[in-house]
Amino acid sequence: MKYQNKMTLTTKVLIGMGLGIIVGLTINLLGLNAPGSFTNVYVVNGFFHIIGKMFVTALKMLVVPLVFFSLITGVLGIGDIRSLGKVGGKSFALYMLTTAIAIAVGISIAAALGVGEGVHMSTDLSFTAKEAPPLSQVLIEIIPSNIIHAMSEGKMLQIIFFSILTGISILMVGKKAEPLVELIEIANEVMMKMVNIVMAVAPYAVFALLAKAIANLGLGLLADLAGYVVVLIAALMIHLFITLMSILKLFTGLSIPMFLKKMREVQIFAFSTSSSNATIPVTLRAVTDKLGVDISVASFTVPFGATINMDGTAIMQGVATVFIANAYGVDLGMAGYLTVIMMSVLASIGTAGVPGVGLIMLSMVFTQVGLPVEGIGLILGVDRLLDMIRTAVNVTGDAAVSVIVAKSEKKLDIATYNDPDAGVITEDDLDIPDEVEREFAQVVHEIKEEE
Numbered sequence: 539m540k541y542q543n544k545m546t547l548t549t550k551v552l553i554g555m556g557l558g559i560i561v562g563l564t565i566n567l568l569g570l571n572a573p574g575s576f577t578n579v580y581v582v583n584g585f586f587h588i589i590g591k592m593f594v595t596a597l598k599m600l601v602v603p604l605v606f607f608s609l610i611t612g613v614l615g616i617g618d619i620r621s622l623g624k625v626g627g628k629s630f631a632l633y634m635l636t637t638a639i640a641i642a643v644g645i646s647i648a649a650a651l652g653v654g655e656g657v658h659m660s661t662d663l664s665f666t667a668k669e670a671p672p673l674s675q676v677l678i679e680i681i682p683s684n685i686i687h688a689m690s691e692g693k694m695l696q697i698i699f700f701s702i703l704t705g706i707s708i709l710m711v712g713k714k715a716e717p718l719v720e721l722i723e724i725a726n727e728v729m730m731k732m733v734n735i736v737m738a739v740a741p742y743a744v745f746a747l748l749a750k751a752i753a754n755l756g757l758g759l760l761a762d763l764a765g766y767v768v769v770l771i772a773a774l775m776i777h778l779f780i781t782l783m784s785i786l787k788l789f790t791g792l793s794i795p796m797f798l799k800k801m802r803e804v805q806i807f808a809f810s811t812s813s814s815n816a817t818i819p820v821t822l823r824a825v826t827d828k829l830g831v832d833i834s835v836a837s838f839t840v841p842f843g844a845t846i847n848m849d850g851t852a853i854m855q856g857v858a859t860v861f862i863a864n865a866y867g868v869d870l871g872m873a874g875y876l877t878v879i880m881m882s883v884l885a886s887i888g889t890a891g892v893p894g895v896g897l898i899m900l901s902m903v904f905t906q907v908g909l910p911v912e913g914i915g916l917i918l919g920v921d922r923l924l925d926m927i928r929t930a931v932n933v934t935g936d937a938a939v940s941v942i943v944a945k946s947e948k949k950l951d952i953a954t955y956n957d958p959d960a961g962v963i964t965e966d967d968l969d970i971p972d973e974v975e976r977e978f979a980q981v982v983h984e985i986k987e988e989e
Contacts, residue, residue: 562752593743613705644856827961830954850928
């Protein structure tokens with residue numbers, strides 16, 4: 539029992555992940571997940587679904603107040619509007635660069651291996667593309683007409699805009715706003731503690747999420763699309779471990795193994811939830827507490843990256859485009875592939891924050907290069923599993939850009955980055971110190987006496 543008390547959260551999450559995959563595969567391979575069966579109704583889509591859904595909802599619950607308070611705190615910490623503009627400009631440029639590289643990597647690998655050639659699959663599957671909003675509309679809607687509605691809907695670009703505007707306005711008020719500044723800083727600290735509380739149940743939630751996903755997906759679907767799946771996963775891994783890490787090393791000179799070790803927990807969360815937005819609280823905590831990025835930078839780069847950074851999705855688009863083109867016998871040529879790269883980068887801005895963004899972007903790309911949109915139906919079956927991997931790549935990119943920007947702005951604590959134990963959560967971190975309990979008890983007692 540003593541060993542368990544010393545076990546870090548990351549270790550527990552890894553154990554939960556491994557057990558979830560084993561249990562999910564066992565249920566699927568033994569045929570226990572048949573529709574209407576006890577296991578299917580009460581275990582997989584009952585118990586596992588409830589635990590996983592509650593955890594993801596709890597993470598989403600934290601996103602808006604955490605981004606709001608941390609971003610205002612970040613703006614106040616920078617104290618200079620021009621510096622804020624530099625952070626935003628560098629972040630945007632790096633996110634667009636990595637997205638362009640990502641789709642080029644995807645297309646190059648898929649084209650070189652000829653993925654989809656000779657595939658004669660049933661095309662009775664259909665896909666109805668949703669309309670993506672025009673870029674002009676996305677830019678207009680960055681400014682919220684009702685911030686309460688924007689917060690309730692989780693519209694991240696609008697929340698980012700309002701938070702930055704609030705921070706700048708507080709700076710302009712000056713000394714009179716000091717009580718408000720103190721209140722916001724306390725609120726930000728409270729939200730970070732709340733993240734720790736929610737993450738205490740993470741190992742059990744990760745187990746439930748993965749057990750359900752693997753039990754429902756199984757391995758059968760992967761056999762029919764083995765070429766597509768293997769090439770896409772290979773492209774994602776190459777981008778994560780070679781492209782992103784090379785860019786990080788080039789711009790910062792920092793240890794890559796240390797970065798990957800500290801991102802392991804975040805990647806597991808992203809893999810389990812398939813949502814960059816839901817993972818924002820975990821990413822933000824890891825980037826600040828483990829990697830040493832100042833909150834003034836991380837509070838902007840992390841939510842901004844979760845909204846527009848789509849490296850994993852871009853790679854999927856590149857591989858899927860080659861796969862469908864070969865499956866339908868369409869020769870896109872160099873001009874077609876360049877169009878795909880340009881369209882994907884532009885679409886990553888134009889569809890920022892739109893639900894189902896990956897498939898919307900893919901349908902836009904297919905339409906532009908003359909591929910049948912219904913071809914997306916061929917890959918829908920395995921998209922859920924691959925989306926889990928794509929999300930892990932996306933959050934890694936968010937963290938890498940955050941470190942690069944922080945290093946360039948001299949807002950990176952190198953000692954924290956190089957400390958292997960920095961930001962590690964143990965069960966002791968979730969305890970309330972005795973002295974704090976006594977202080978609160980004394981305060982409550984004094985209030986009662988005054989009454």
